Amino acid sequence: MIVNFFGGPGDGKSLSSDGLGYQLGVRQIRSAKVPEYVKTLAWQATPLIEALGQSGIELDDLAVLKPAALQKIRRHFVSSHEFRDQNLIFAKQKELLDAVVGKVSVAIMECPLLMCLAYNRAHDAQNSSGHYDTSWADMVLKQEMVTYESKLPVVNILLRRTHPFQQGGRVHNEAQSAHVRRVLEETLRDVGRNPIVIDTHIDIDRELCGIVTDALAMVASERDGVIRGDITDWLAQNRAVKLRQLF
DSSP, X not given: OEEEEEOOTTSSXXXXXXXXXXXXXXXXXXXXXXXXXXXXXXHHHHHHHHHHHXXXXXXXXXXXXXXXXXXXXXXXXXXXXXXXXXXXXXXXXHHHHHTTTTTSSEEEXXXXXXXXXXXXXXXXXXXXXXXXXXXXXHHHHIIIIIIIITTSEEEEEEEEOOSOOOOTTOSSOHHHHHHHHHHHHHHHHHTTOOOEEEEOOXXXXXXXXXXXXXXXXXHHHOSSSOOXXXXXXXXXXXXXXXXXXXX
C-alpha cells in the first residue's frame, strides 16, 4: 500500500510521515518512508536562503550578482532552477519510491508524485505565463496512476497545518507555501483525487495509524480479489469512523 501525504511546505508532511512510520513499526507492520528529494537540496541551500530572506532578496534575484559571486554560490548551494525542475524532481522521487515498493507493507510518501504536478502549476502561475503545461500533466498522471496505482492500493491524505510555520530547510516562505497549497487543492480537484483531510495535532501519529491499519484490514478482508488503485473514497465511506474529505 502507498500512503500519500499532501500539503504545502511546512504543513507537517515529514513529521506526520515519521510518526506514522513509528506507530506502524511498534505494531509490527513493515513500512518505509520515501523521503522528499528536494528537501535535501533545500537543506544544502538553507544558509543562503536565510541570508537572502533577511535582506529581502528572492532566489530569482541572484541573476543581478556579478559572475564571480554567482560562481561562488553555485559551488556551495543549489541553484533555484534545480528547485523548479519538476522533471528532475519527479524522476528522483520515483527512483526513491521504486526502491521500497514490494519490500514493505506500507510505502509512506512524504512527497507524492502528484505533488510535482502541483509545484509545476504553482511555479507556472508565479511566472505569469497564464497557462498550465498539459503535456507535463498528462505525463505525471500516466506514470503515477498506471505504474503504481494499477499495482497497489493507495490512500491519499491532505494535511492542514494548525502549528506555526517554520522556515528552516525550506525554499518557500509562508506566503509562498499558502500559494502552493491553493494550487495543490485545485490540482487534486482537477484530477479527481479526494483525499482525507486531517488537521495537524499532537496525537496525529495515532490517528494516522488507525486510518492506515483500518485500510490494510479492509483490503485484506475483501473477497472479490486484490484491491488496487486509489481506495481513499472507498475507505472514507466504509470505515466505521467516518473521515472528512476535501470535497
